[in-house]
Amino acid sequence: MGPSDGRPVTAHVRGPSLRDETETASVMMTAHEITRASASVPVGLLQELRGILSAAAVVDEPQRLVVYECDGFVVEKNMPDVVVFPESTEEVAAVVRACNRHNVPFLPRGAGTSLAGGCLPVGGGIMIALTRMKAIHEINLRDRYAVVDPGLVNVHLTQKLKGSGYHYAPDPSSQGACTLGGNFATNSGGPHTLKYGVTVNHVLGAEVVLANGDVVMLGGPTEDIPGYDLTGLFVGSEGTLGICTRLWVRLTRDPAAYRTMLAVFETVDDATVAISEIIGAGIVPAALEMMDQGIIEAVEAAFHFGFPLDAGAVLLMEVDGLELEVDAEATRMESICTACGAREVRRANSPEERLKLWKCRKQAFGAIGRLSPSYCTQDGVVPRTKLPQILQHIQDVSRRYDVRIVNVFHAGDGNIHPILLFDERDPDQVERVLAASDEILSRCIDLGGSVTGEHGIGVEKINFMSRLFSPDDLAVMGLIHDCYNPEGRLSPGKMLPVLAGCGNEHMPRRVPGRKAAL
Amino acid sequence: MSANSPTQAASPSTATPLGATIPYERFLDCVHCGLCTASCPTYLETGDENNSPRGRIYLMRAVTDGRLELTDTVRGHLDLCLDCRSCESACPSGVQYGRLIEPFRVETQIRDRREGRTEPDSWFQQWILYGMFPYAGRLRMSLAPARWAQQLGLDRLAEKMGLVRLLPAKLQRMHRLLPPLKPRGAAIPHLLPAKGERRARVGLFTGCVADAMFHHLHWATARVLQANGCDVITPRDQVCCGAIHYHSGAGDPALALATANSRIFGAEDLDAVIVNVAGCGSMLKDYGHVAEEVAPGSQETAELLGHFAGRVRDVSEFLAELGPLAPPTPVPLKATYHDACHLCHAQQIRQQPRQLLSLVKGLELVPLHESEICCGAAGSYNLTQGEMADRLGRRKVENIIATGAEVVIMGNVGCSLQIQAELKAAGSSIRVLHPMEILDEAYKPAEE
């Protein structure tokens, strides 16, 4: 039985196509109810899973699987056949081996905040939820690392380190919910990525269950381990090479001092010139974020910070370091902004004001609900110097497709997040939003950038891979994929298109969805 | 379709699907980002998306859409929700989770009654929850033997002899939750006049559960208000806030209680109605919505309840607004503060109690890990969802003990009952106090 359009979802998927229909548990549904791409799992596998894990840790009732049919990306949906909640590496490995014996696909899931459908169980199968593996095993301040489970929520590590003088640097806007395993798989970044780098710069080592069930250790707590940098290879592999079951992460010393500033510009152009000038002057701000007029309006309505509503754009800037340095740098940034036409530059005068500014920025997208019933956040990257061009292009696109687009993004990295506003109940608007998104992302590629800064490829952007990479590039990635995941049972249908040029056409984009991001 | 299809949509004969009274935009407000998940106590404990806010919204929406039937399994996930609103604090999209789950529960309750479903719980709900809690007098009477027994030490004896175990499980839980009851003092008179310069005239809400079990707390609250220059009016005939009814889906009795309170306090000329129990406070502030949901279209009810709701203040919120006077007497204690859900999530009151406590000389306030995670009390939750309540209670108490504090302060008696019982079970001697009890001590005239 296939999804509602009658086409079997498994057809184009890299990996095994399902499955011995004769040996099945009897759970079937009609299409208008809960759609399931695969009708069943072998009874034998279910029994084995129940032997490996406690009864409560194996969920196969369809009513309880519904919530697992999508993550933060809601355009495409498919239920897994079973969700399991292992509590140890051994249990994960045993589940993986059982899936292999029965030729059933499987994939890991953290908090399900992926915005690219990373947790979509393409072709059904077994979903391995790592949310019960969330211990902090060790905090070693002298050697500056922590050993943690993959299901640990990013912010819980930060909370645990409060007062120690150290922190875990990668701070995605979703840090209150996303897991370190998910960060590992998607190589997450955040506002402070500009100075401190992305997840791969902060993972020293990882224990990984490979697709065949073998458990291997990559890297380790010490720096500069000889041999291939497999940690680097696995970080950002979106769960297609192995399941991370433990991480050794770097701890970073808290900066002695901060200065947080808000520069107000008449136009977006002036603000982007200021960004280039600041970076060009050799300053490395801890964060450099831009919000345009549309976002300012929404954020002001939500948080009443006192943003000027007539400004074309604001830059949220932060420098950190030693008390002596930060003032000098802040002053330099202020004068650069003024020289680029800033109307005013304010400093946050208290820790509370700083926190409130960051809250406005990190929760900006939530406030968008105040501007329109639906919205779609895009995630693209361009070289920083091309920011004025891509922003000009976004304005053009907005005009041509008659779609309102507002912008808030990590300006320092050239990571843009145009947010397209629409009403999902109007099919014509939906079409225009899809076409507009496509055009913006294509332009990012033309400008020498990429179609994802931090949200990953997942299933959402798999079609772009063959436009981003040459067939040869993709073939090399394919070799690596096949080396670790030769049968393709682990996370099928993710990140790499099956053949160059042949994406997941079986899942046409009908709705851009109401996505949240930044 | 096979006969045992578990997700079979509700049979077409059911006239309106569940959730039909909920404006659909409230579901659409949820963009499925998942940022709320890690703030949810039941998700923290189970790691199951079905027990997360995003998951529950998804389930309710699927039921409303007719995609999913409200089976016992689905219902179990919804019932496990504490209605603590931690998810509302976490949600950047402004999802009004309480205004989804509460009307959904009301509808479920109505459907059950219509279909004549008897649940094993109903005697308990009928007699203990709806029958006893709402009427302070009745609870007071029913607690009288408990109070005597405690004073005579008989409860200890009964506990030792295992007699408590003969009670039905739910009554056992109630027994365990009973606080050490103080001898009942004099009734609070209708008017307690301000001390010093008169700065405000306020009404004191004493509710039901709180009145019977925490009589002394109301006295403490009244004295603190007097010390801050307030005339305190305590209407005799006020009734239960109706929270227990409303949150367990009994809309009509809730509306009746809300109307009564609004009339009774409305008859006095007051600057504010003061509450010292967070659970009651958030319910009182929500009367406007209750009117909207239970009696849609009645302009008169909406105005009466809305006007009352607009004047309700938590005592710490009120004092912080008024500008508290400096308390003269030191209270040398190492203390920590637990954020009651109904203060921090439902009313967004976090700083005010801490600010008041920081005025007290000698009081050292140390931070509590996970201070905003529900302790498992959640109104009547500790009576109806025992297992999860215990897990959350233990989690809370572990965090409290780790602070090394001598007392733990909180602004909700439901939490106090739960945390006291868990501390006792853990063999801890940490005392549980309300901010007003500390302030009451601090406002006593300084000794020469």
Ligand SMILES: Cc1cc2nc3c(=O)[nH]c(=O)nc-3n(C[C@H](O)[C@H](O)[C@H](O)COP(=O)(O)OP(=O)(O)OC[C@H]3O[C@@H](n4cnc5c(N)ncnc54)[C@H](O)[C@@H]3O)c2cc1C
């Ligand atoms: C509001 C919002 C804001 C966001 N902001 C940012 C941001 O600023 N920066 C950013 O980088 N991202 C951001 N994201 C995207 C997302 O939060 C990140 O990609 C995050 O790392 C995902 O973590 P998770 O635990 O939710 O993983 P999931 O969504 O559960 O999984 C993501 C992918 O990782 C795989 N995976 C999960 N756990 C493991 C594991 N243990 N081993 C191997 N593979 C695994 C899954 O199979 C899936 O492919 C945002 C998302 C939202 C909703």
Ligand code: SF4
């Ligand atoms: S309730 Fe709010 S935080 Fe939770 S998933 Fe929905 S929009 Fe996100």
Ligand code: SF4
């Ligand atoms: S109200 Fe509390 S228990 Fe219920 S979903 Fe929200 S956070 Fe979870």
